[in-house]
Amino acid sequence: MMQTRNALILGGKTGLLGQALAHVMKMPQWQAFCPGRNELDVFDSSEIKKYIKKHNIDTIFNTIAYTAVDQAEDDPEQAHTLNRDLPALLGKICQADSISLVHYSTDFVFNGSKTTPYTTEDQATPQSVYGKTKLLGEKALLSNTWDKLIIIRTAWLFGPFKTNFVDKIISLARENKCLNIVHDQVGSPTYTIDLAKHSLKLAETDSSGVFHLANKGQASWCELASEAIKCAGLYCSPTPVTSSEYPQKAKRPPYSVLDCSKYSMITGCKPRTWTQSLRDYVYHYQETD
């Protein structure tokens, strides 16, 4: 008989990725528990332990993070609390109770000086408070050796249930004939639904360590916007601008494409291209003209 795994999804009630994980777990192999911040204090270890026991949790997916990249520059304390201290605490709890932990990190741990996709072996030298605190979270988890830890670095998320870059571009394109979009930052656009499905595949292998997981291919923000506008059937032309013409508080890597071959080697699965996923997303979840 197939055994059901009970997953606690932190960030599963309101987060972009957390809600996608909850959505794809509507299958017999997984049961998802998604308490909101008013139902579970994630910084209270005794509350978490009680929750784990009560619901017979065997896997925690941690999607909670301080994700406001620019705001983090002015709020480093809170960024450290969420991005470093929370994973450290979860790691201790999971290790002691032999619970599997799937924790999410980011392409922003890299400085972007490479011109070929980043592997998990590449050195991480983050440039922003967000990237630095996310890397500290990874390090806190990896400082103890245990075999039930998966860290998934992902990138440039779009998907249903919460406003994201693609939504914003489509709604701006309805109102404007042209939009200025940055073209000198290149990354791996990733559909949350695909990422969630692949995360489950990885969790089901019982492997451990750091993995990169993103849709196949690469794009600049301008290319991603352009494709989204095309999929939505809108008439608006994105104008490529440089990062210096669109200054942002936090420094971002100019190139952060992720090499996901380690994931494919372990699972035998290959994520599809971001353009295919974007089409799926726009056709399923956006009003097209």
Ligand SMILES: NC(=O)c1ccc[n+]([C@@H]2O[C@H](COP(=O)([O-])OP(=O)(O)OC[C@H]3O[C@@H](n4cnc5c(N)ncnc54)[C@H](OP(=O)(O)O)[C@@H]3O)[C@@H](O)[C@H]2O)c1
């Ligand atoms: N979004 C991207 O493009 C991207 C790219 C690379 C990596 N990642 C990583 O992927 C993961 C998921 O990102 P995401 O975009 O899904 O994040 P998100 O949409 O910003 O969701 C973050 C979640 O954390 C919760 N949260 C924040 N502060 C909290 C607190 N003090 N106590 C309890 N809950 C709190 C939020 O709850 P409330 O709604 O109640 O605030 C929300 O559910 C993160 O680890 C992120 O670093 C994201």
